[in-house]
Amino acid sequence: MEKKKGLISVIDKPTFLLPAILITVAVIIGIVIPEQFGKAANWAFGFTTTNFGWFYAVGSTLLLVFCLWAGFSKYGKIKLGGKDAKPEMSFFSWFAVALTSGIAIGIVFYGIAEPLGNFTSPPGFTGWEANSPDAAEGALKYVFMHWGLHPYAIYTAAGLCCAFMFWNAKKKFQVSSSLYPIFGEKMNGTPGKIINGLCIFAIVGGIGTSLGIGVTQLSAGINYVFGTNYSDTALALFVISGMAIFYITAACTGLHKGIKYVSNANMYIYFALMIWAFLFGGTLFILNNTSTAIGQYIALIIPQSFYLEPVKQTGWVSGWTIFYWAWWLSFAPLVGLFLIKLAKGRTIRQFVLVNMVAPTLFAIAWFGIFGSSAIHEEIINGALAGEIADGGLAIALFAYVKTLPLTPILFVLVFAAIVFSFATLAESMTLTIADMTTKEEYIDEEKGIGSPRLLKVFWGVLMGLIAFALLYSGGLSALQTAVVVCGLPILILQLVMAAAYIKSMLKRSDYDETLNKEEKEALIKEEKQ
Numbered sequence: 001m002e003k004k005k006g007l008i009s010v011i012d013k014p015t016f017l018l019p020a021i022l023i024t025v026a027v028i029i030g031i032v033i034p035e036q037f038g039k040a041a042n043w044a045f046g047f048t049t050t051n052f053g054w055f056y057a058v059g060s061t062l063l064l065v066f067c068l069w070a071g072f073s074k075y076g077k078i079k080l081g082g083k084d085a086k087p088e089m090s091f092f093s094w095f096a097v098a099l100t101s102g103i104a105i106g107i108v109f110y111g112i113a114e115p116l117g118n119f120t121s122p123p124g125f126t127g128w129e130a131n132s133p134d135a136a137e138g139a140l141k142y143v144f145m146h147w148g149l150h151p152y153a154i155y156t157a158a159g160l161c162c163a164f165m166f167w168n169a170k171k172k173f174q175v176s177s178s179l180y181p182i183f184g185e186k187m188n189g190t191p192g193k194i195i196n197g198l199c200i201f202a203i204v205g206g207i208g209t210s211l212g213i214g215v216t217q218l219s220a221g222i223n224y225v226f227g228t229n230y231s232d233t234a235l236a237l238f239v240i241s242g243m244a245i246f247y248i249t250a251a252c253t254g255l256h257k258g259i260k261y262v263s264n265a266n267m268y269i270y271f272a273l274m275i276w277a278f279l280f281g282g283t284l285f286i287l288n289n290t291s292t293a294i295g296q297y298i299a300l301i302i303p304q305s306f307y308l309e310p311v312k313q314t315g316w317v318s319g320w321t322i323f324y325w326a327w328w329l330s331f332a333p334l335v336g337l338f339l340i341k342l343a344k345g346r347t348i349r350q351f352v353l354v355n356m357v358a359p360t361l362f363a364i365a366w367f368g369i370f371g372s373s374a375i376h377e378e379i380i381n382g383a384l385a386g387e388i389a390d391g392g393l394a395i396a397l398f399a400y401v402k403t404l405p406l407t408p409i410l411f412v413l414v415f416a417a418i419v420f421s422f423a424t425l426a427e428s429m430t431l432t433i434a435d436m437t438t439k440e441e442y443i444d445e446e447k448g449i450g451s452p453r454l455l456k457v458f459w460g461v462l463m464g465l466i467a468f469a470l471l472y473s474g475g476l477s478a479l480q481t482a483v484v485v486c487g488l489p490i491l492i493l494q495l496v497m498a499a500a501y502i503k504s505m506l507k508r509s510d511y512d513e514t515l516n517k518e519e520k521e522a523l524i525k526e527e528k529q
Contacts, residue, residue: 016437018197044485049318056325061305064153071352080167082514087345096263101428104421105214112396115371124314140293147363151328156356158336161497169511175333181503199333202486211467214422220394247426248460266420281373290368326487338432430460
C-alpha cells in the first residue's frame with residue numbers, strides 16, 4: 001500500500017458520485033425554493049403513509065423476529081472475526097458508542113415531550129380524555145413501543161447482515177456486501193454501487209431530520225434559558241456551523257479516540273440526569289408508573305405492532321408510529337455498518353444483546369423516569385404542559401428540569417447532552433460514509449487506516465447543509481415528511497438482506513473464511529444432516 005495518494009484517486013467514484021450529486025441538488029432546491037420543497041415533502045408523506053403504512057408495520061416487526069432468531073438460535077454462538085478474534089473495546093464503551101451513535105438525539109428531544117403529550121393529548125383511537133387517570137397510566141406504553149425493541153431491532157438487523165459478511169466472509173465494508181449470498185459478485189459491480197449510493201442518500205435524509213431536531217432543541221434552549229430572542233434561521237445556522245466543526249473534528253480522530261470519548265462522556269451525562277430526576281422528580285410515582293407501563297408494553301407489543309387504525313383513521317399512527325419506523329429505517333444500513341466496526345471478537349448473540357436488548361432497557365429507564373416525572377409534575381402543579389405548548393416541544397426538557405433542584409447545573413448538563421448526542425450521531429455517520437466512499441485498497445481496519453480526512457470533512461459539511469436546508473424549508477414538519485420517503489426502499493432492502501443472512505447461516509461453510517480446513521469439513525457434514 002502506497003503511503004500517499006491524491007484524494008481523487010482514493011475516492012470510490014461510483015459510490016461517491018450518486019449520493020453526493022443527489023444530496024447537493026436536494027440542498028440547493030431546499031434553500032432556493034423552500035416552499036415547493038416543503039409541498040413536495042408533504043405529498044410524499046401522505047402517499048407513503050396512506051399506501052404503505054401496513055408495509056412499515058409488518059416489515060419492521062419481521063426484522064424484530066429476525067434479530068431474536070439470529071441472536072438466540074444456535075448461530076448466536078458464532079464469533080465475528082473468527083474464533084481467535086479479540087474485542088477492541090470494553091462492554092461499556094461498546095454499549096456507549098452503539099447507543100449514542102443511533103437515536104440518542106431523539107431520546108433527548110422526546111424524553112419529556114412524547115410521554116407528556118400522550119397524557120395531555122392522548123392518541124385519538126384510545127378514547128381517553130386529556131389529563132385523565134387512564135391517559136396518565138397508559139401514556140408510557142406507546143412511548144416504549146416507539147423507543148423499545150422495534151427501533152433497535154431495525155438497527156441490529158442491518159448490522160447483523162453486514163457483520164458476518166465483513167468479518168467472517170471477508171467482503172468489502174459496504175452495505176451491498178450483505179447481499180452477496182443471493183447476488184454474488186454483482187454486489188461488487190454497478191448494482192452494488194447503486195445500492196450503497198442510495199443508502200448514503202437515505203441516511204443523509206435521516207440525519208438531516210435528527211440534526212435538525214437537535215439544532216431546533218439547542219436553539220430553542222438558548223432562547224429559553226437566557227431569555228434571548230435570536231432569529232431561528234440565524235441561530236440555527238450558527239449552531240449547525242459550530243456543531244459541524246465539533247463532529248467533523250471528532251470523526252477525523254477515529255473510532256477509538258474522539259468517538260469513544262465523546263460517547264462515554266455522553267453516557268455519564270445521561271446517567272447523572274436520570275439519577276437526579278429519579279431522586280427529585282417523584283420517586284414513588286416513577287417506580288409505580290414505570291412498572292405499570294412495562295407490563296402494558298409487554299401485553300401491547302404484538303397487537304400494536306400491526307395496528308393501523310383501519311376505521312378510526314385519527315392520523316396518530318401514521319404521524320407517530322409510521323414516522324418513527326421510517327426514521328429508524330433511513331438510518332439503519334449505515335448505522336448497522338458502523339456498528340460492525342465495534343463488533344470484532346464478539347459473538348452474534350452478544351451483538352444482539354448489546355445493540356438491541358441493552359438499549360431497549362436503557363430507553364425504558366430513560367422514558368420511564370423522565371416521562372413519569374413529567375406526568376407527575378403536571379398532575380401536581382398543572383403548569384408544565386402549558387409552558388411547553390407556549391414555547392414548543394423543543395423547550396420540553398429545559399422546562400422540566402426547571403422544576404428540579406440545582407436548575408442552573410441541570411441546564412448545563414442538558415446543553416451538554418444535546419451537543420454530545422448531536423455529535424456522536426453525526427461523527428459516526430461521517431466516519432462510516434467516508435469509509436464507504438473510499439476505495440477498498442486504502443482501508444485497513446486491522447491497522448486502523450481509514451478514509452482521508454478531506455472526505456470526512458466533505459460529508460460532515462454536507463450533512464450540516466442538508467439539516468439547514470430541511471429546517472429552512474419548513475421546520476420539523478418538512479423534516480418529518482422528508483424522512484418517511486427515505487425509509488420505504490430501505491425496508492425492502494433490509495428484508496432482502498435478512499434473507500441473504502439466513503442463507504449465509506444455513507450454508508456457512510460456503511462463506512466463512514475464518515474456518516480452517518478441519519472446521520470447514522466438520523461444518524459441511526453438519527449442514528448435510
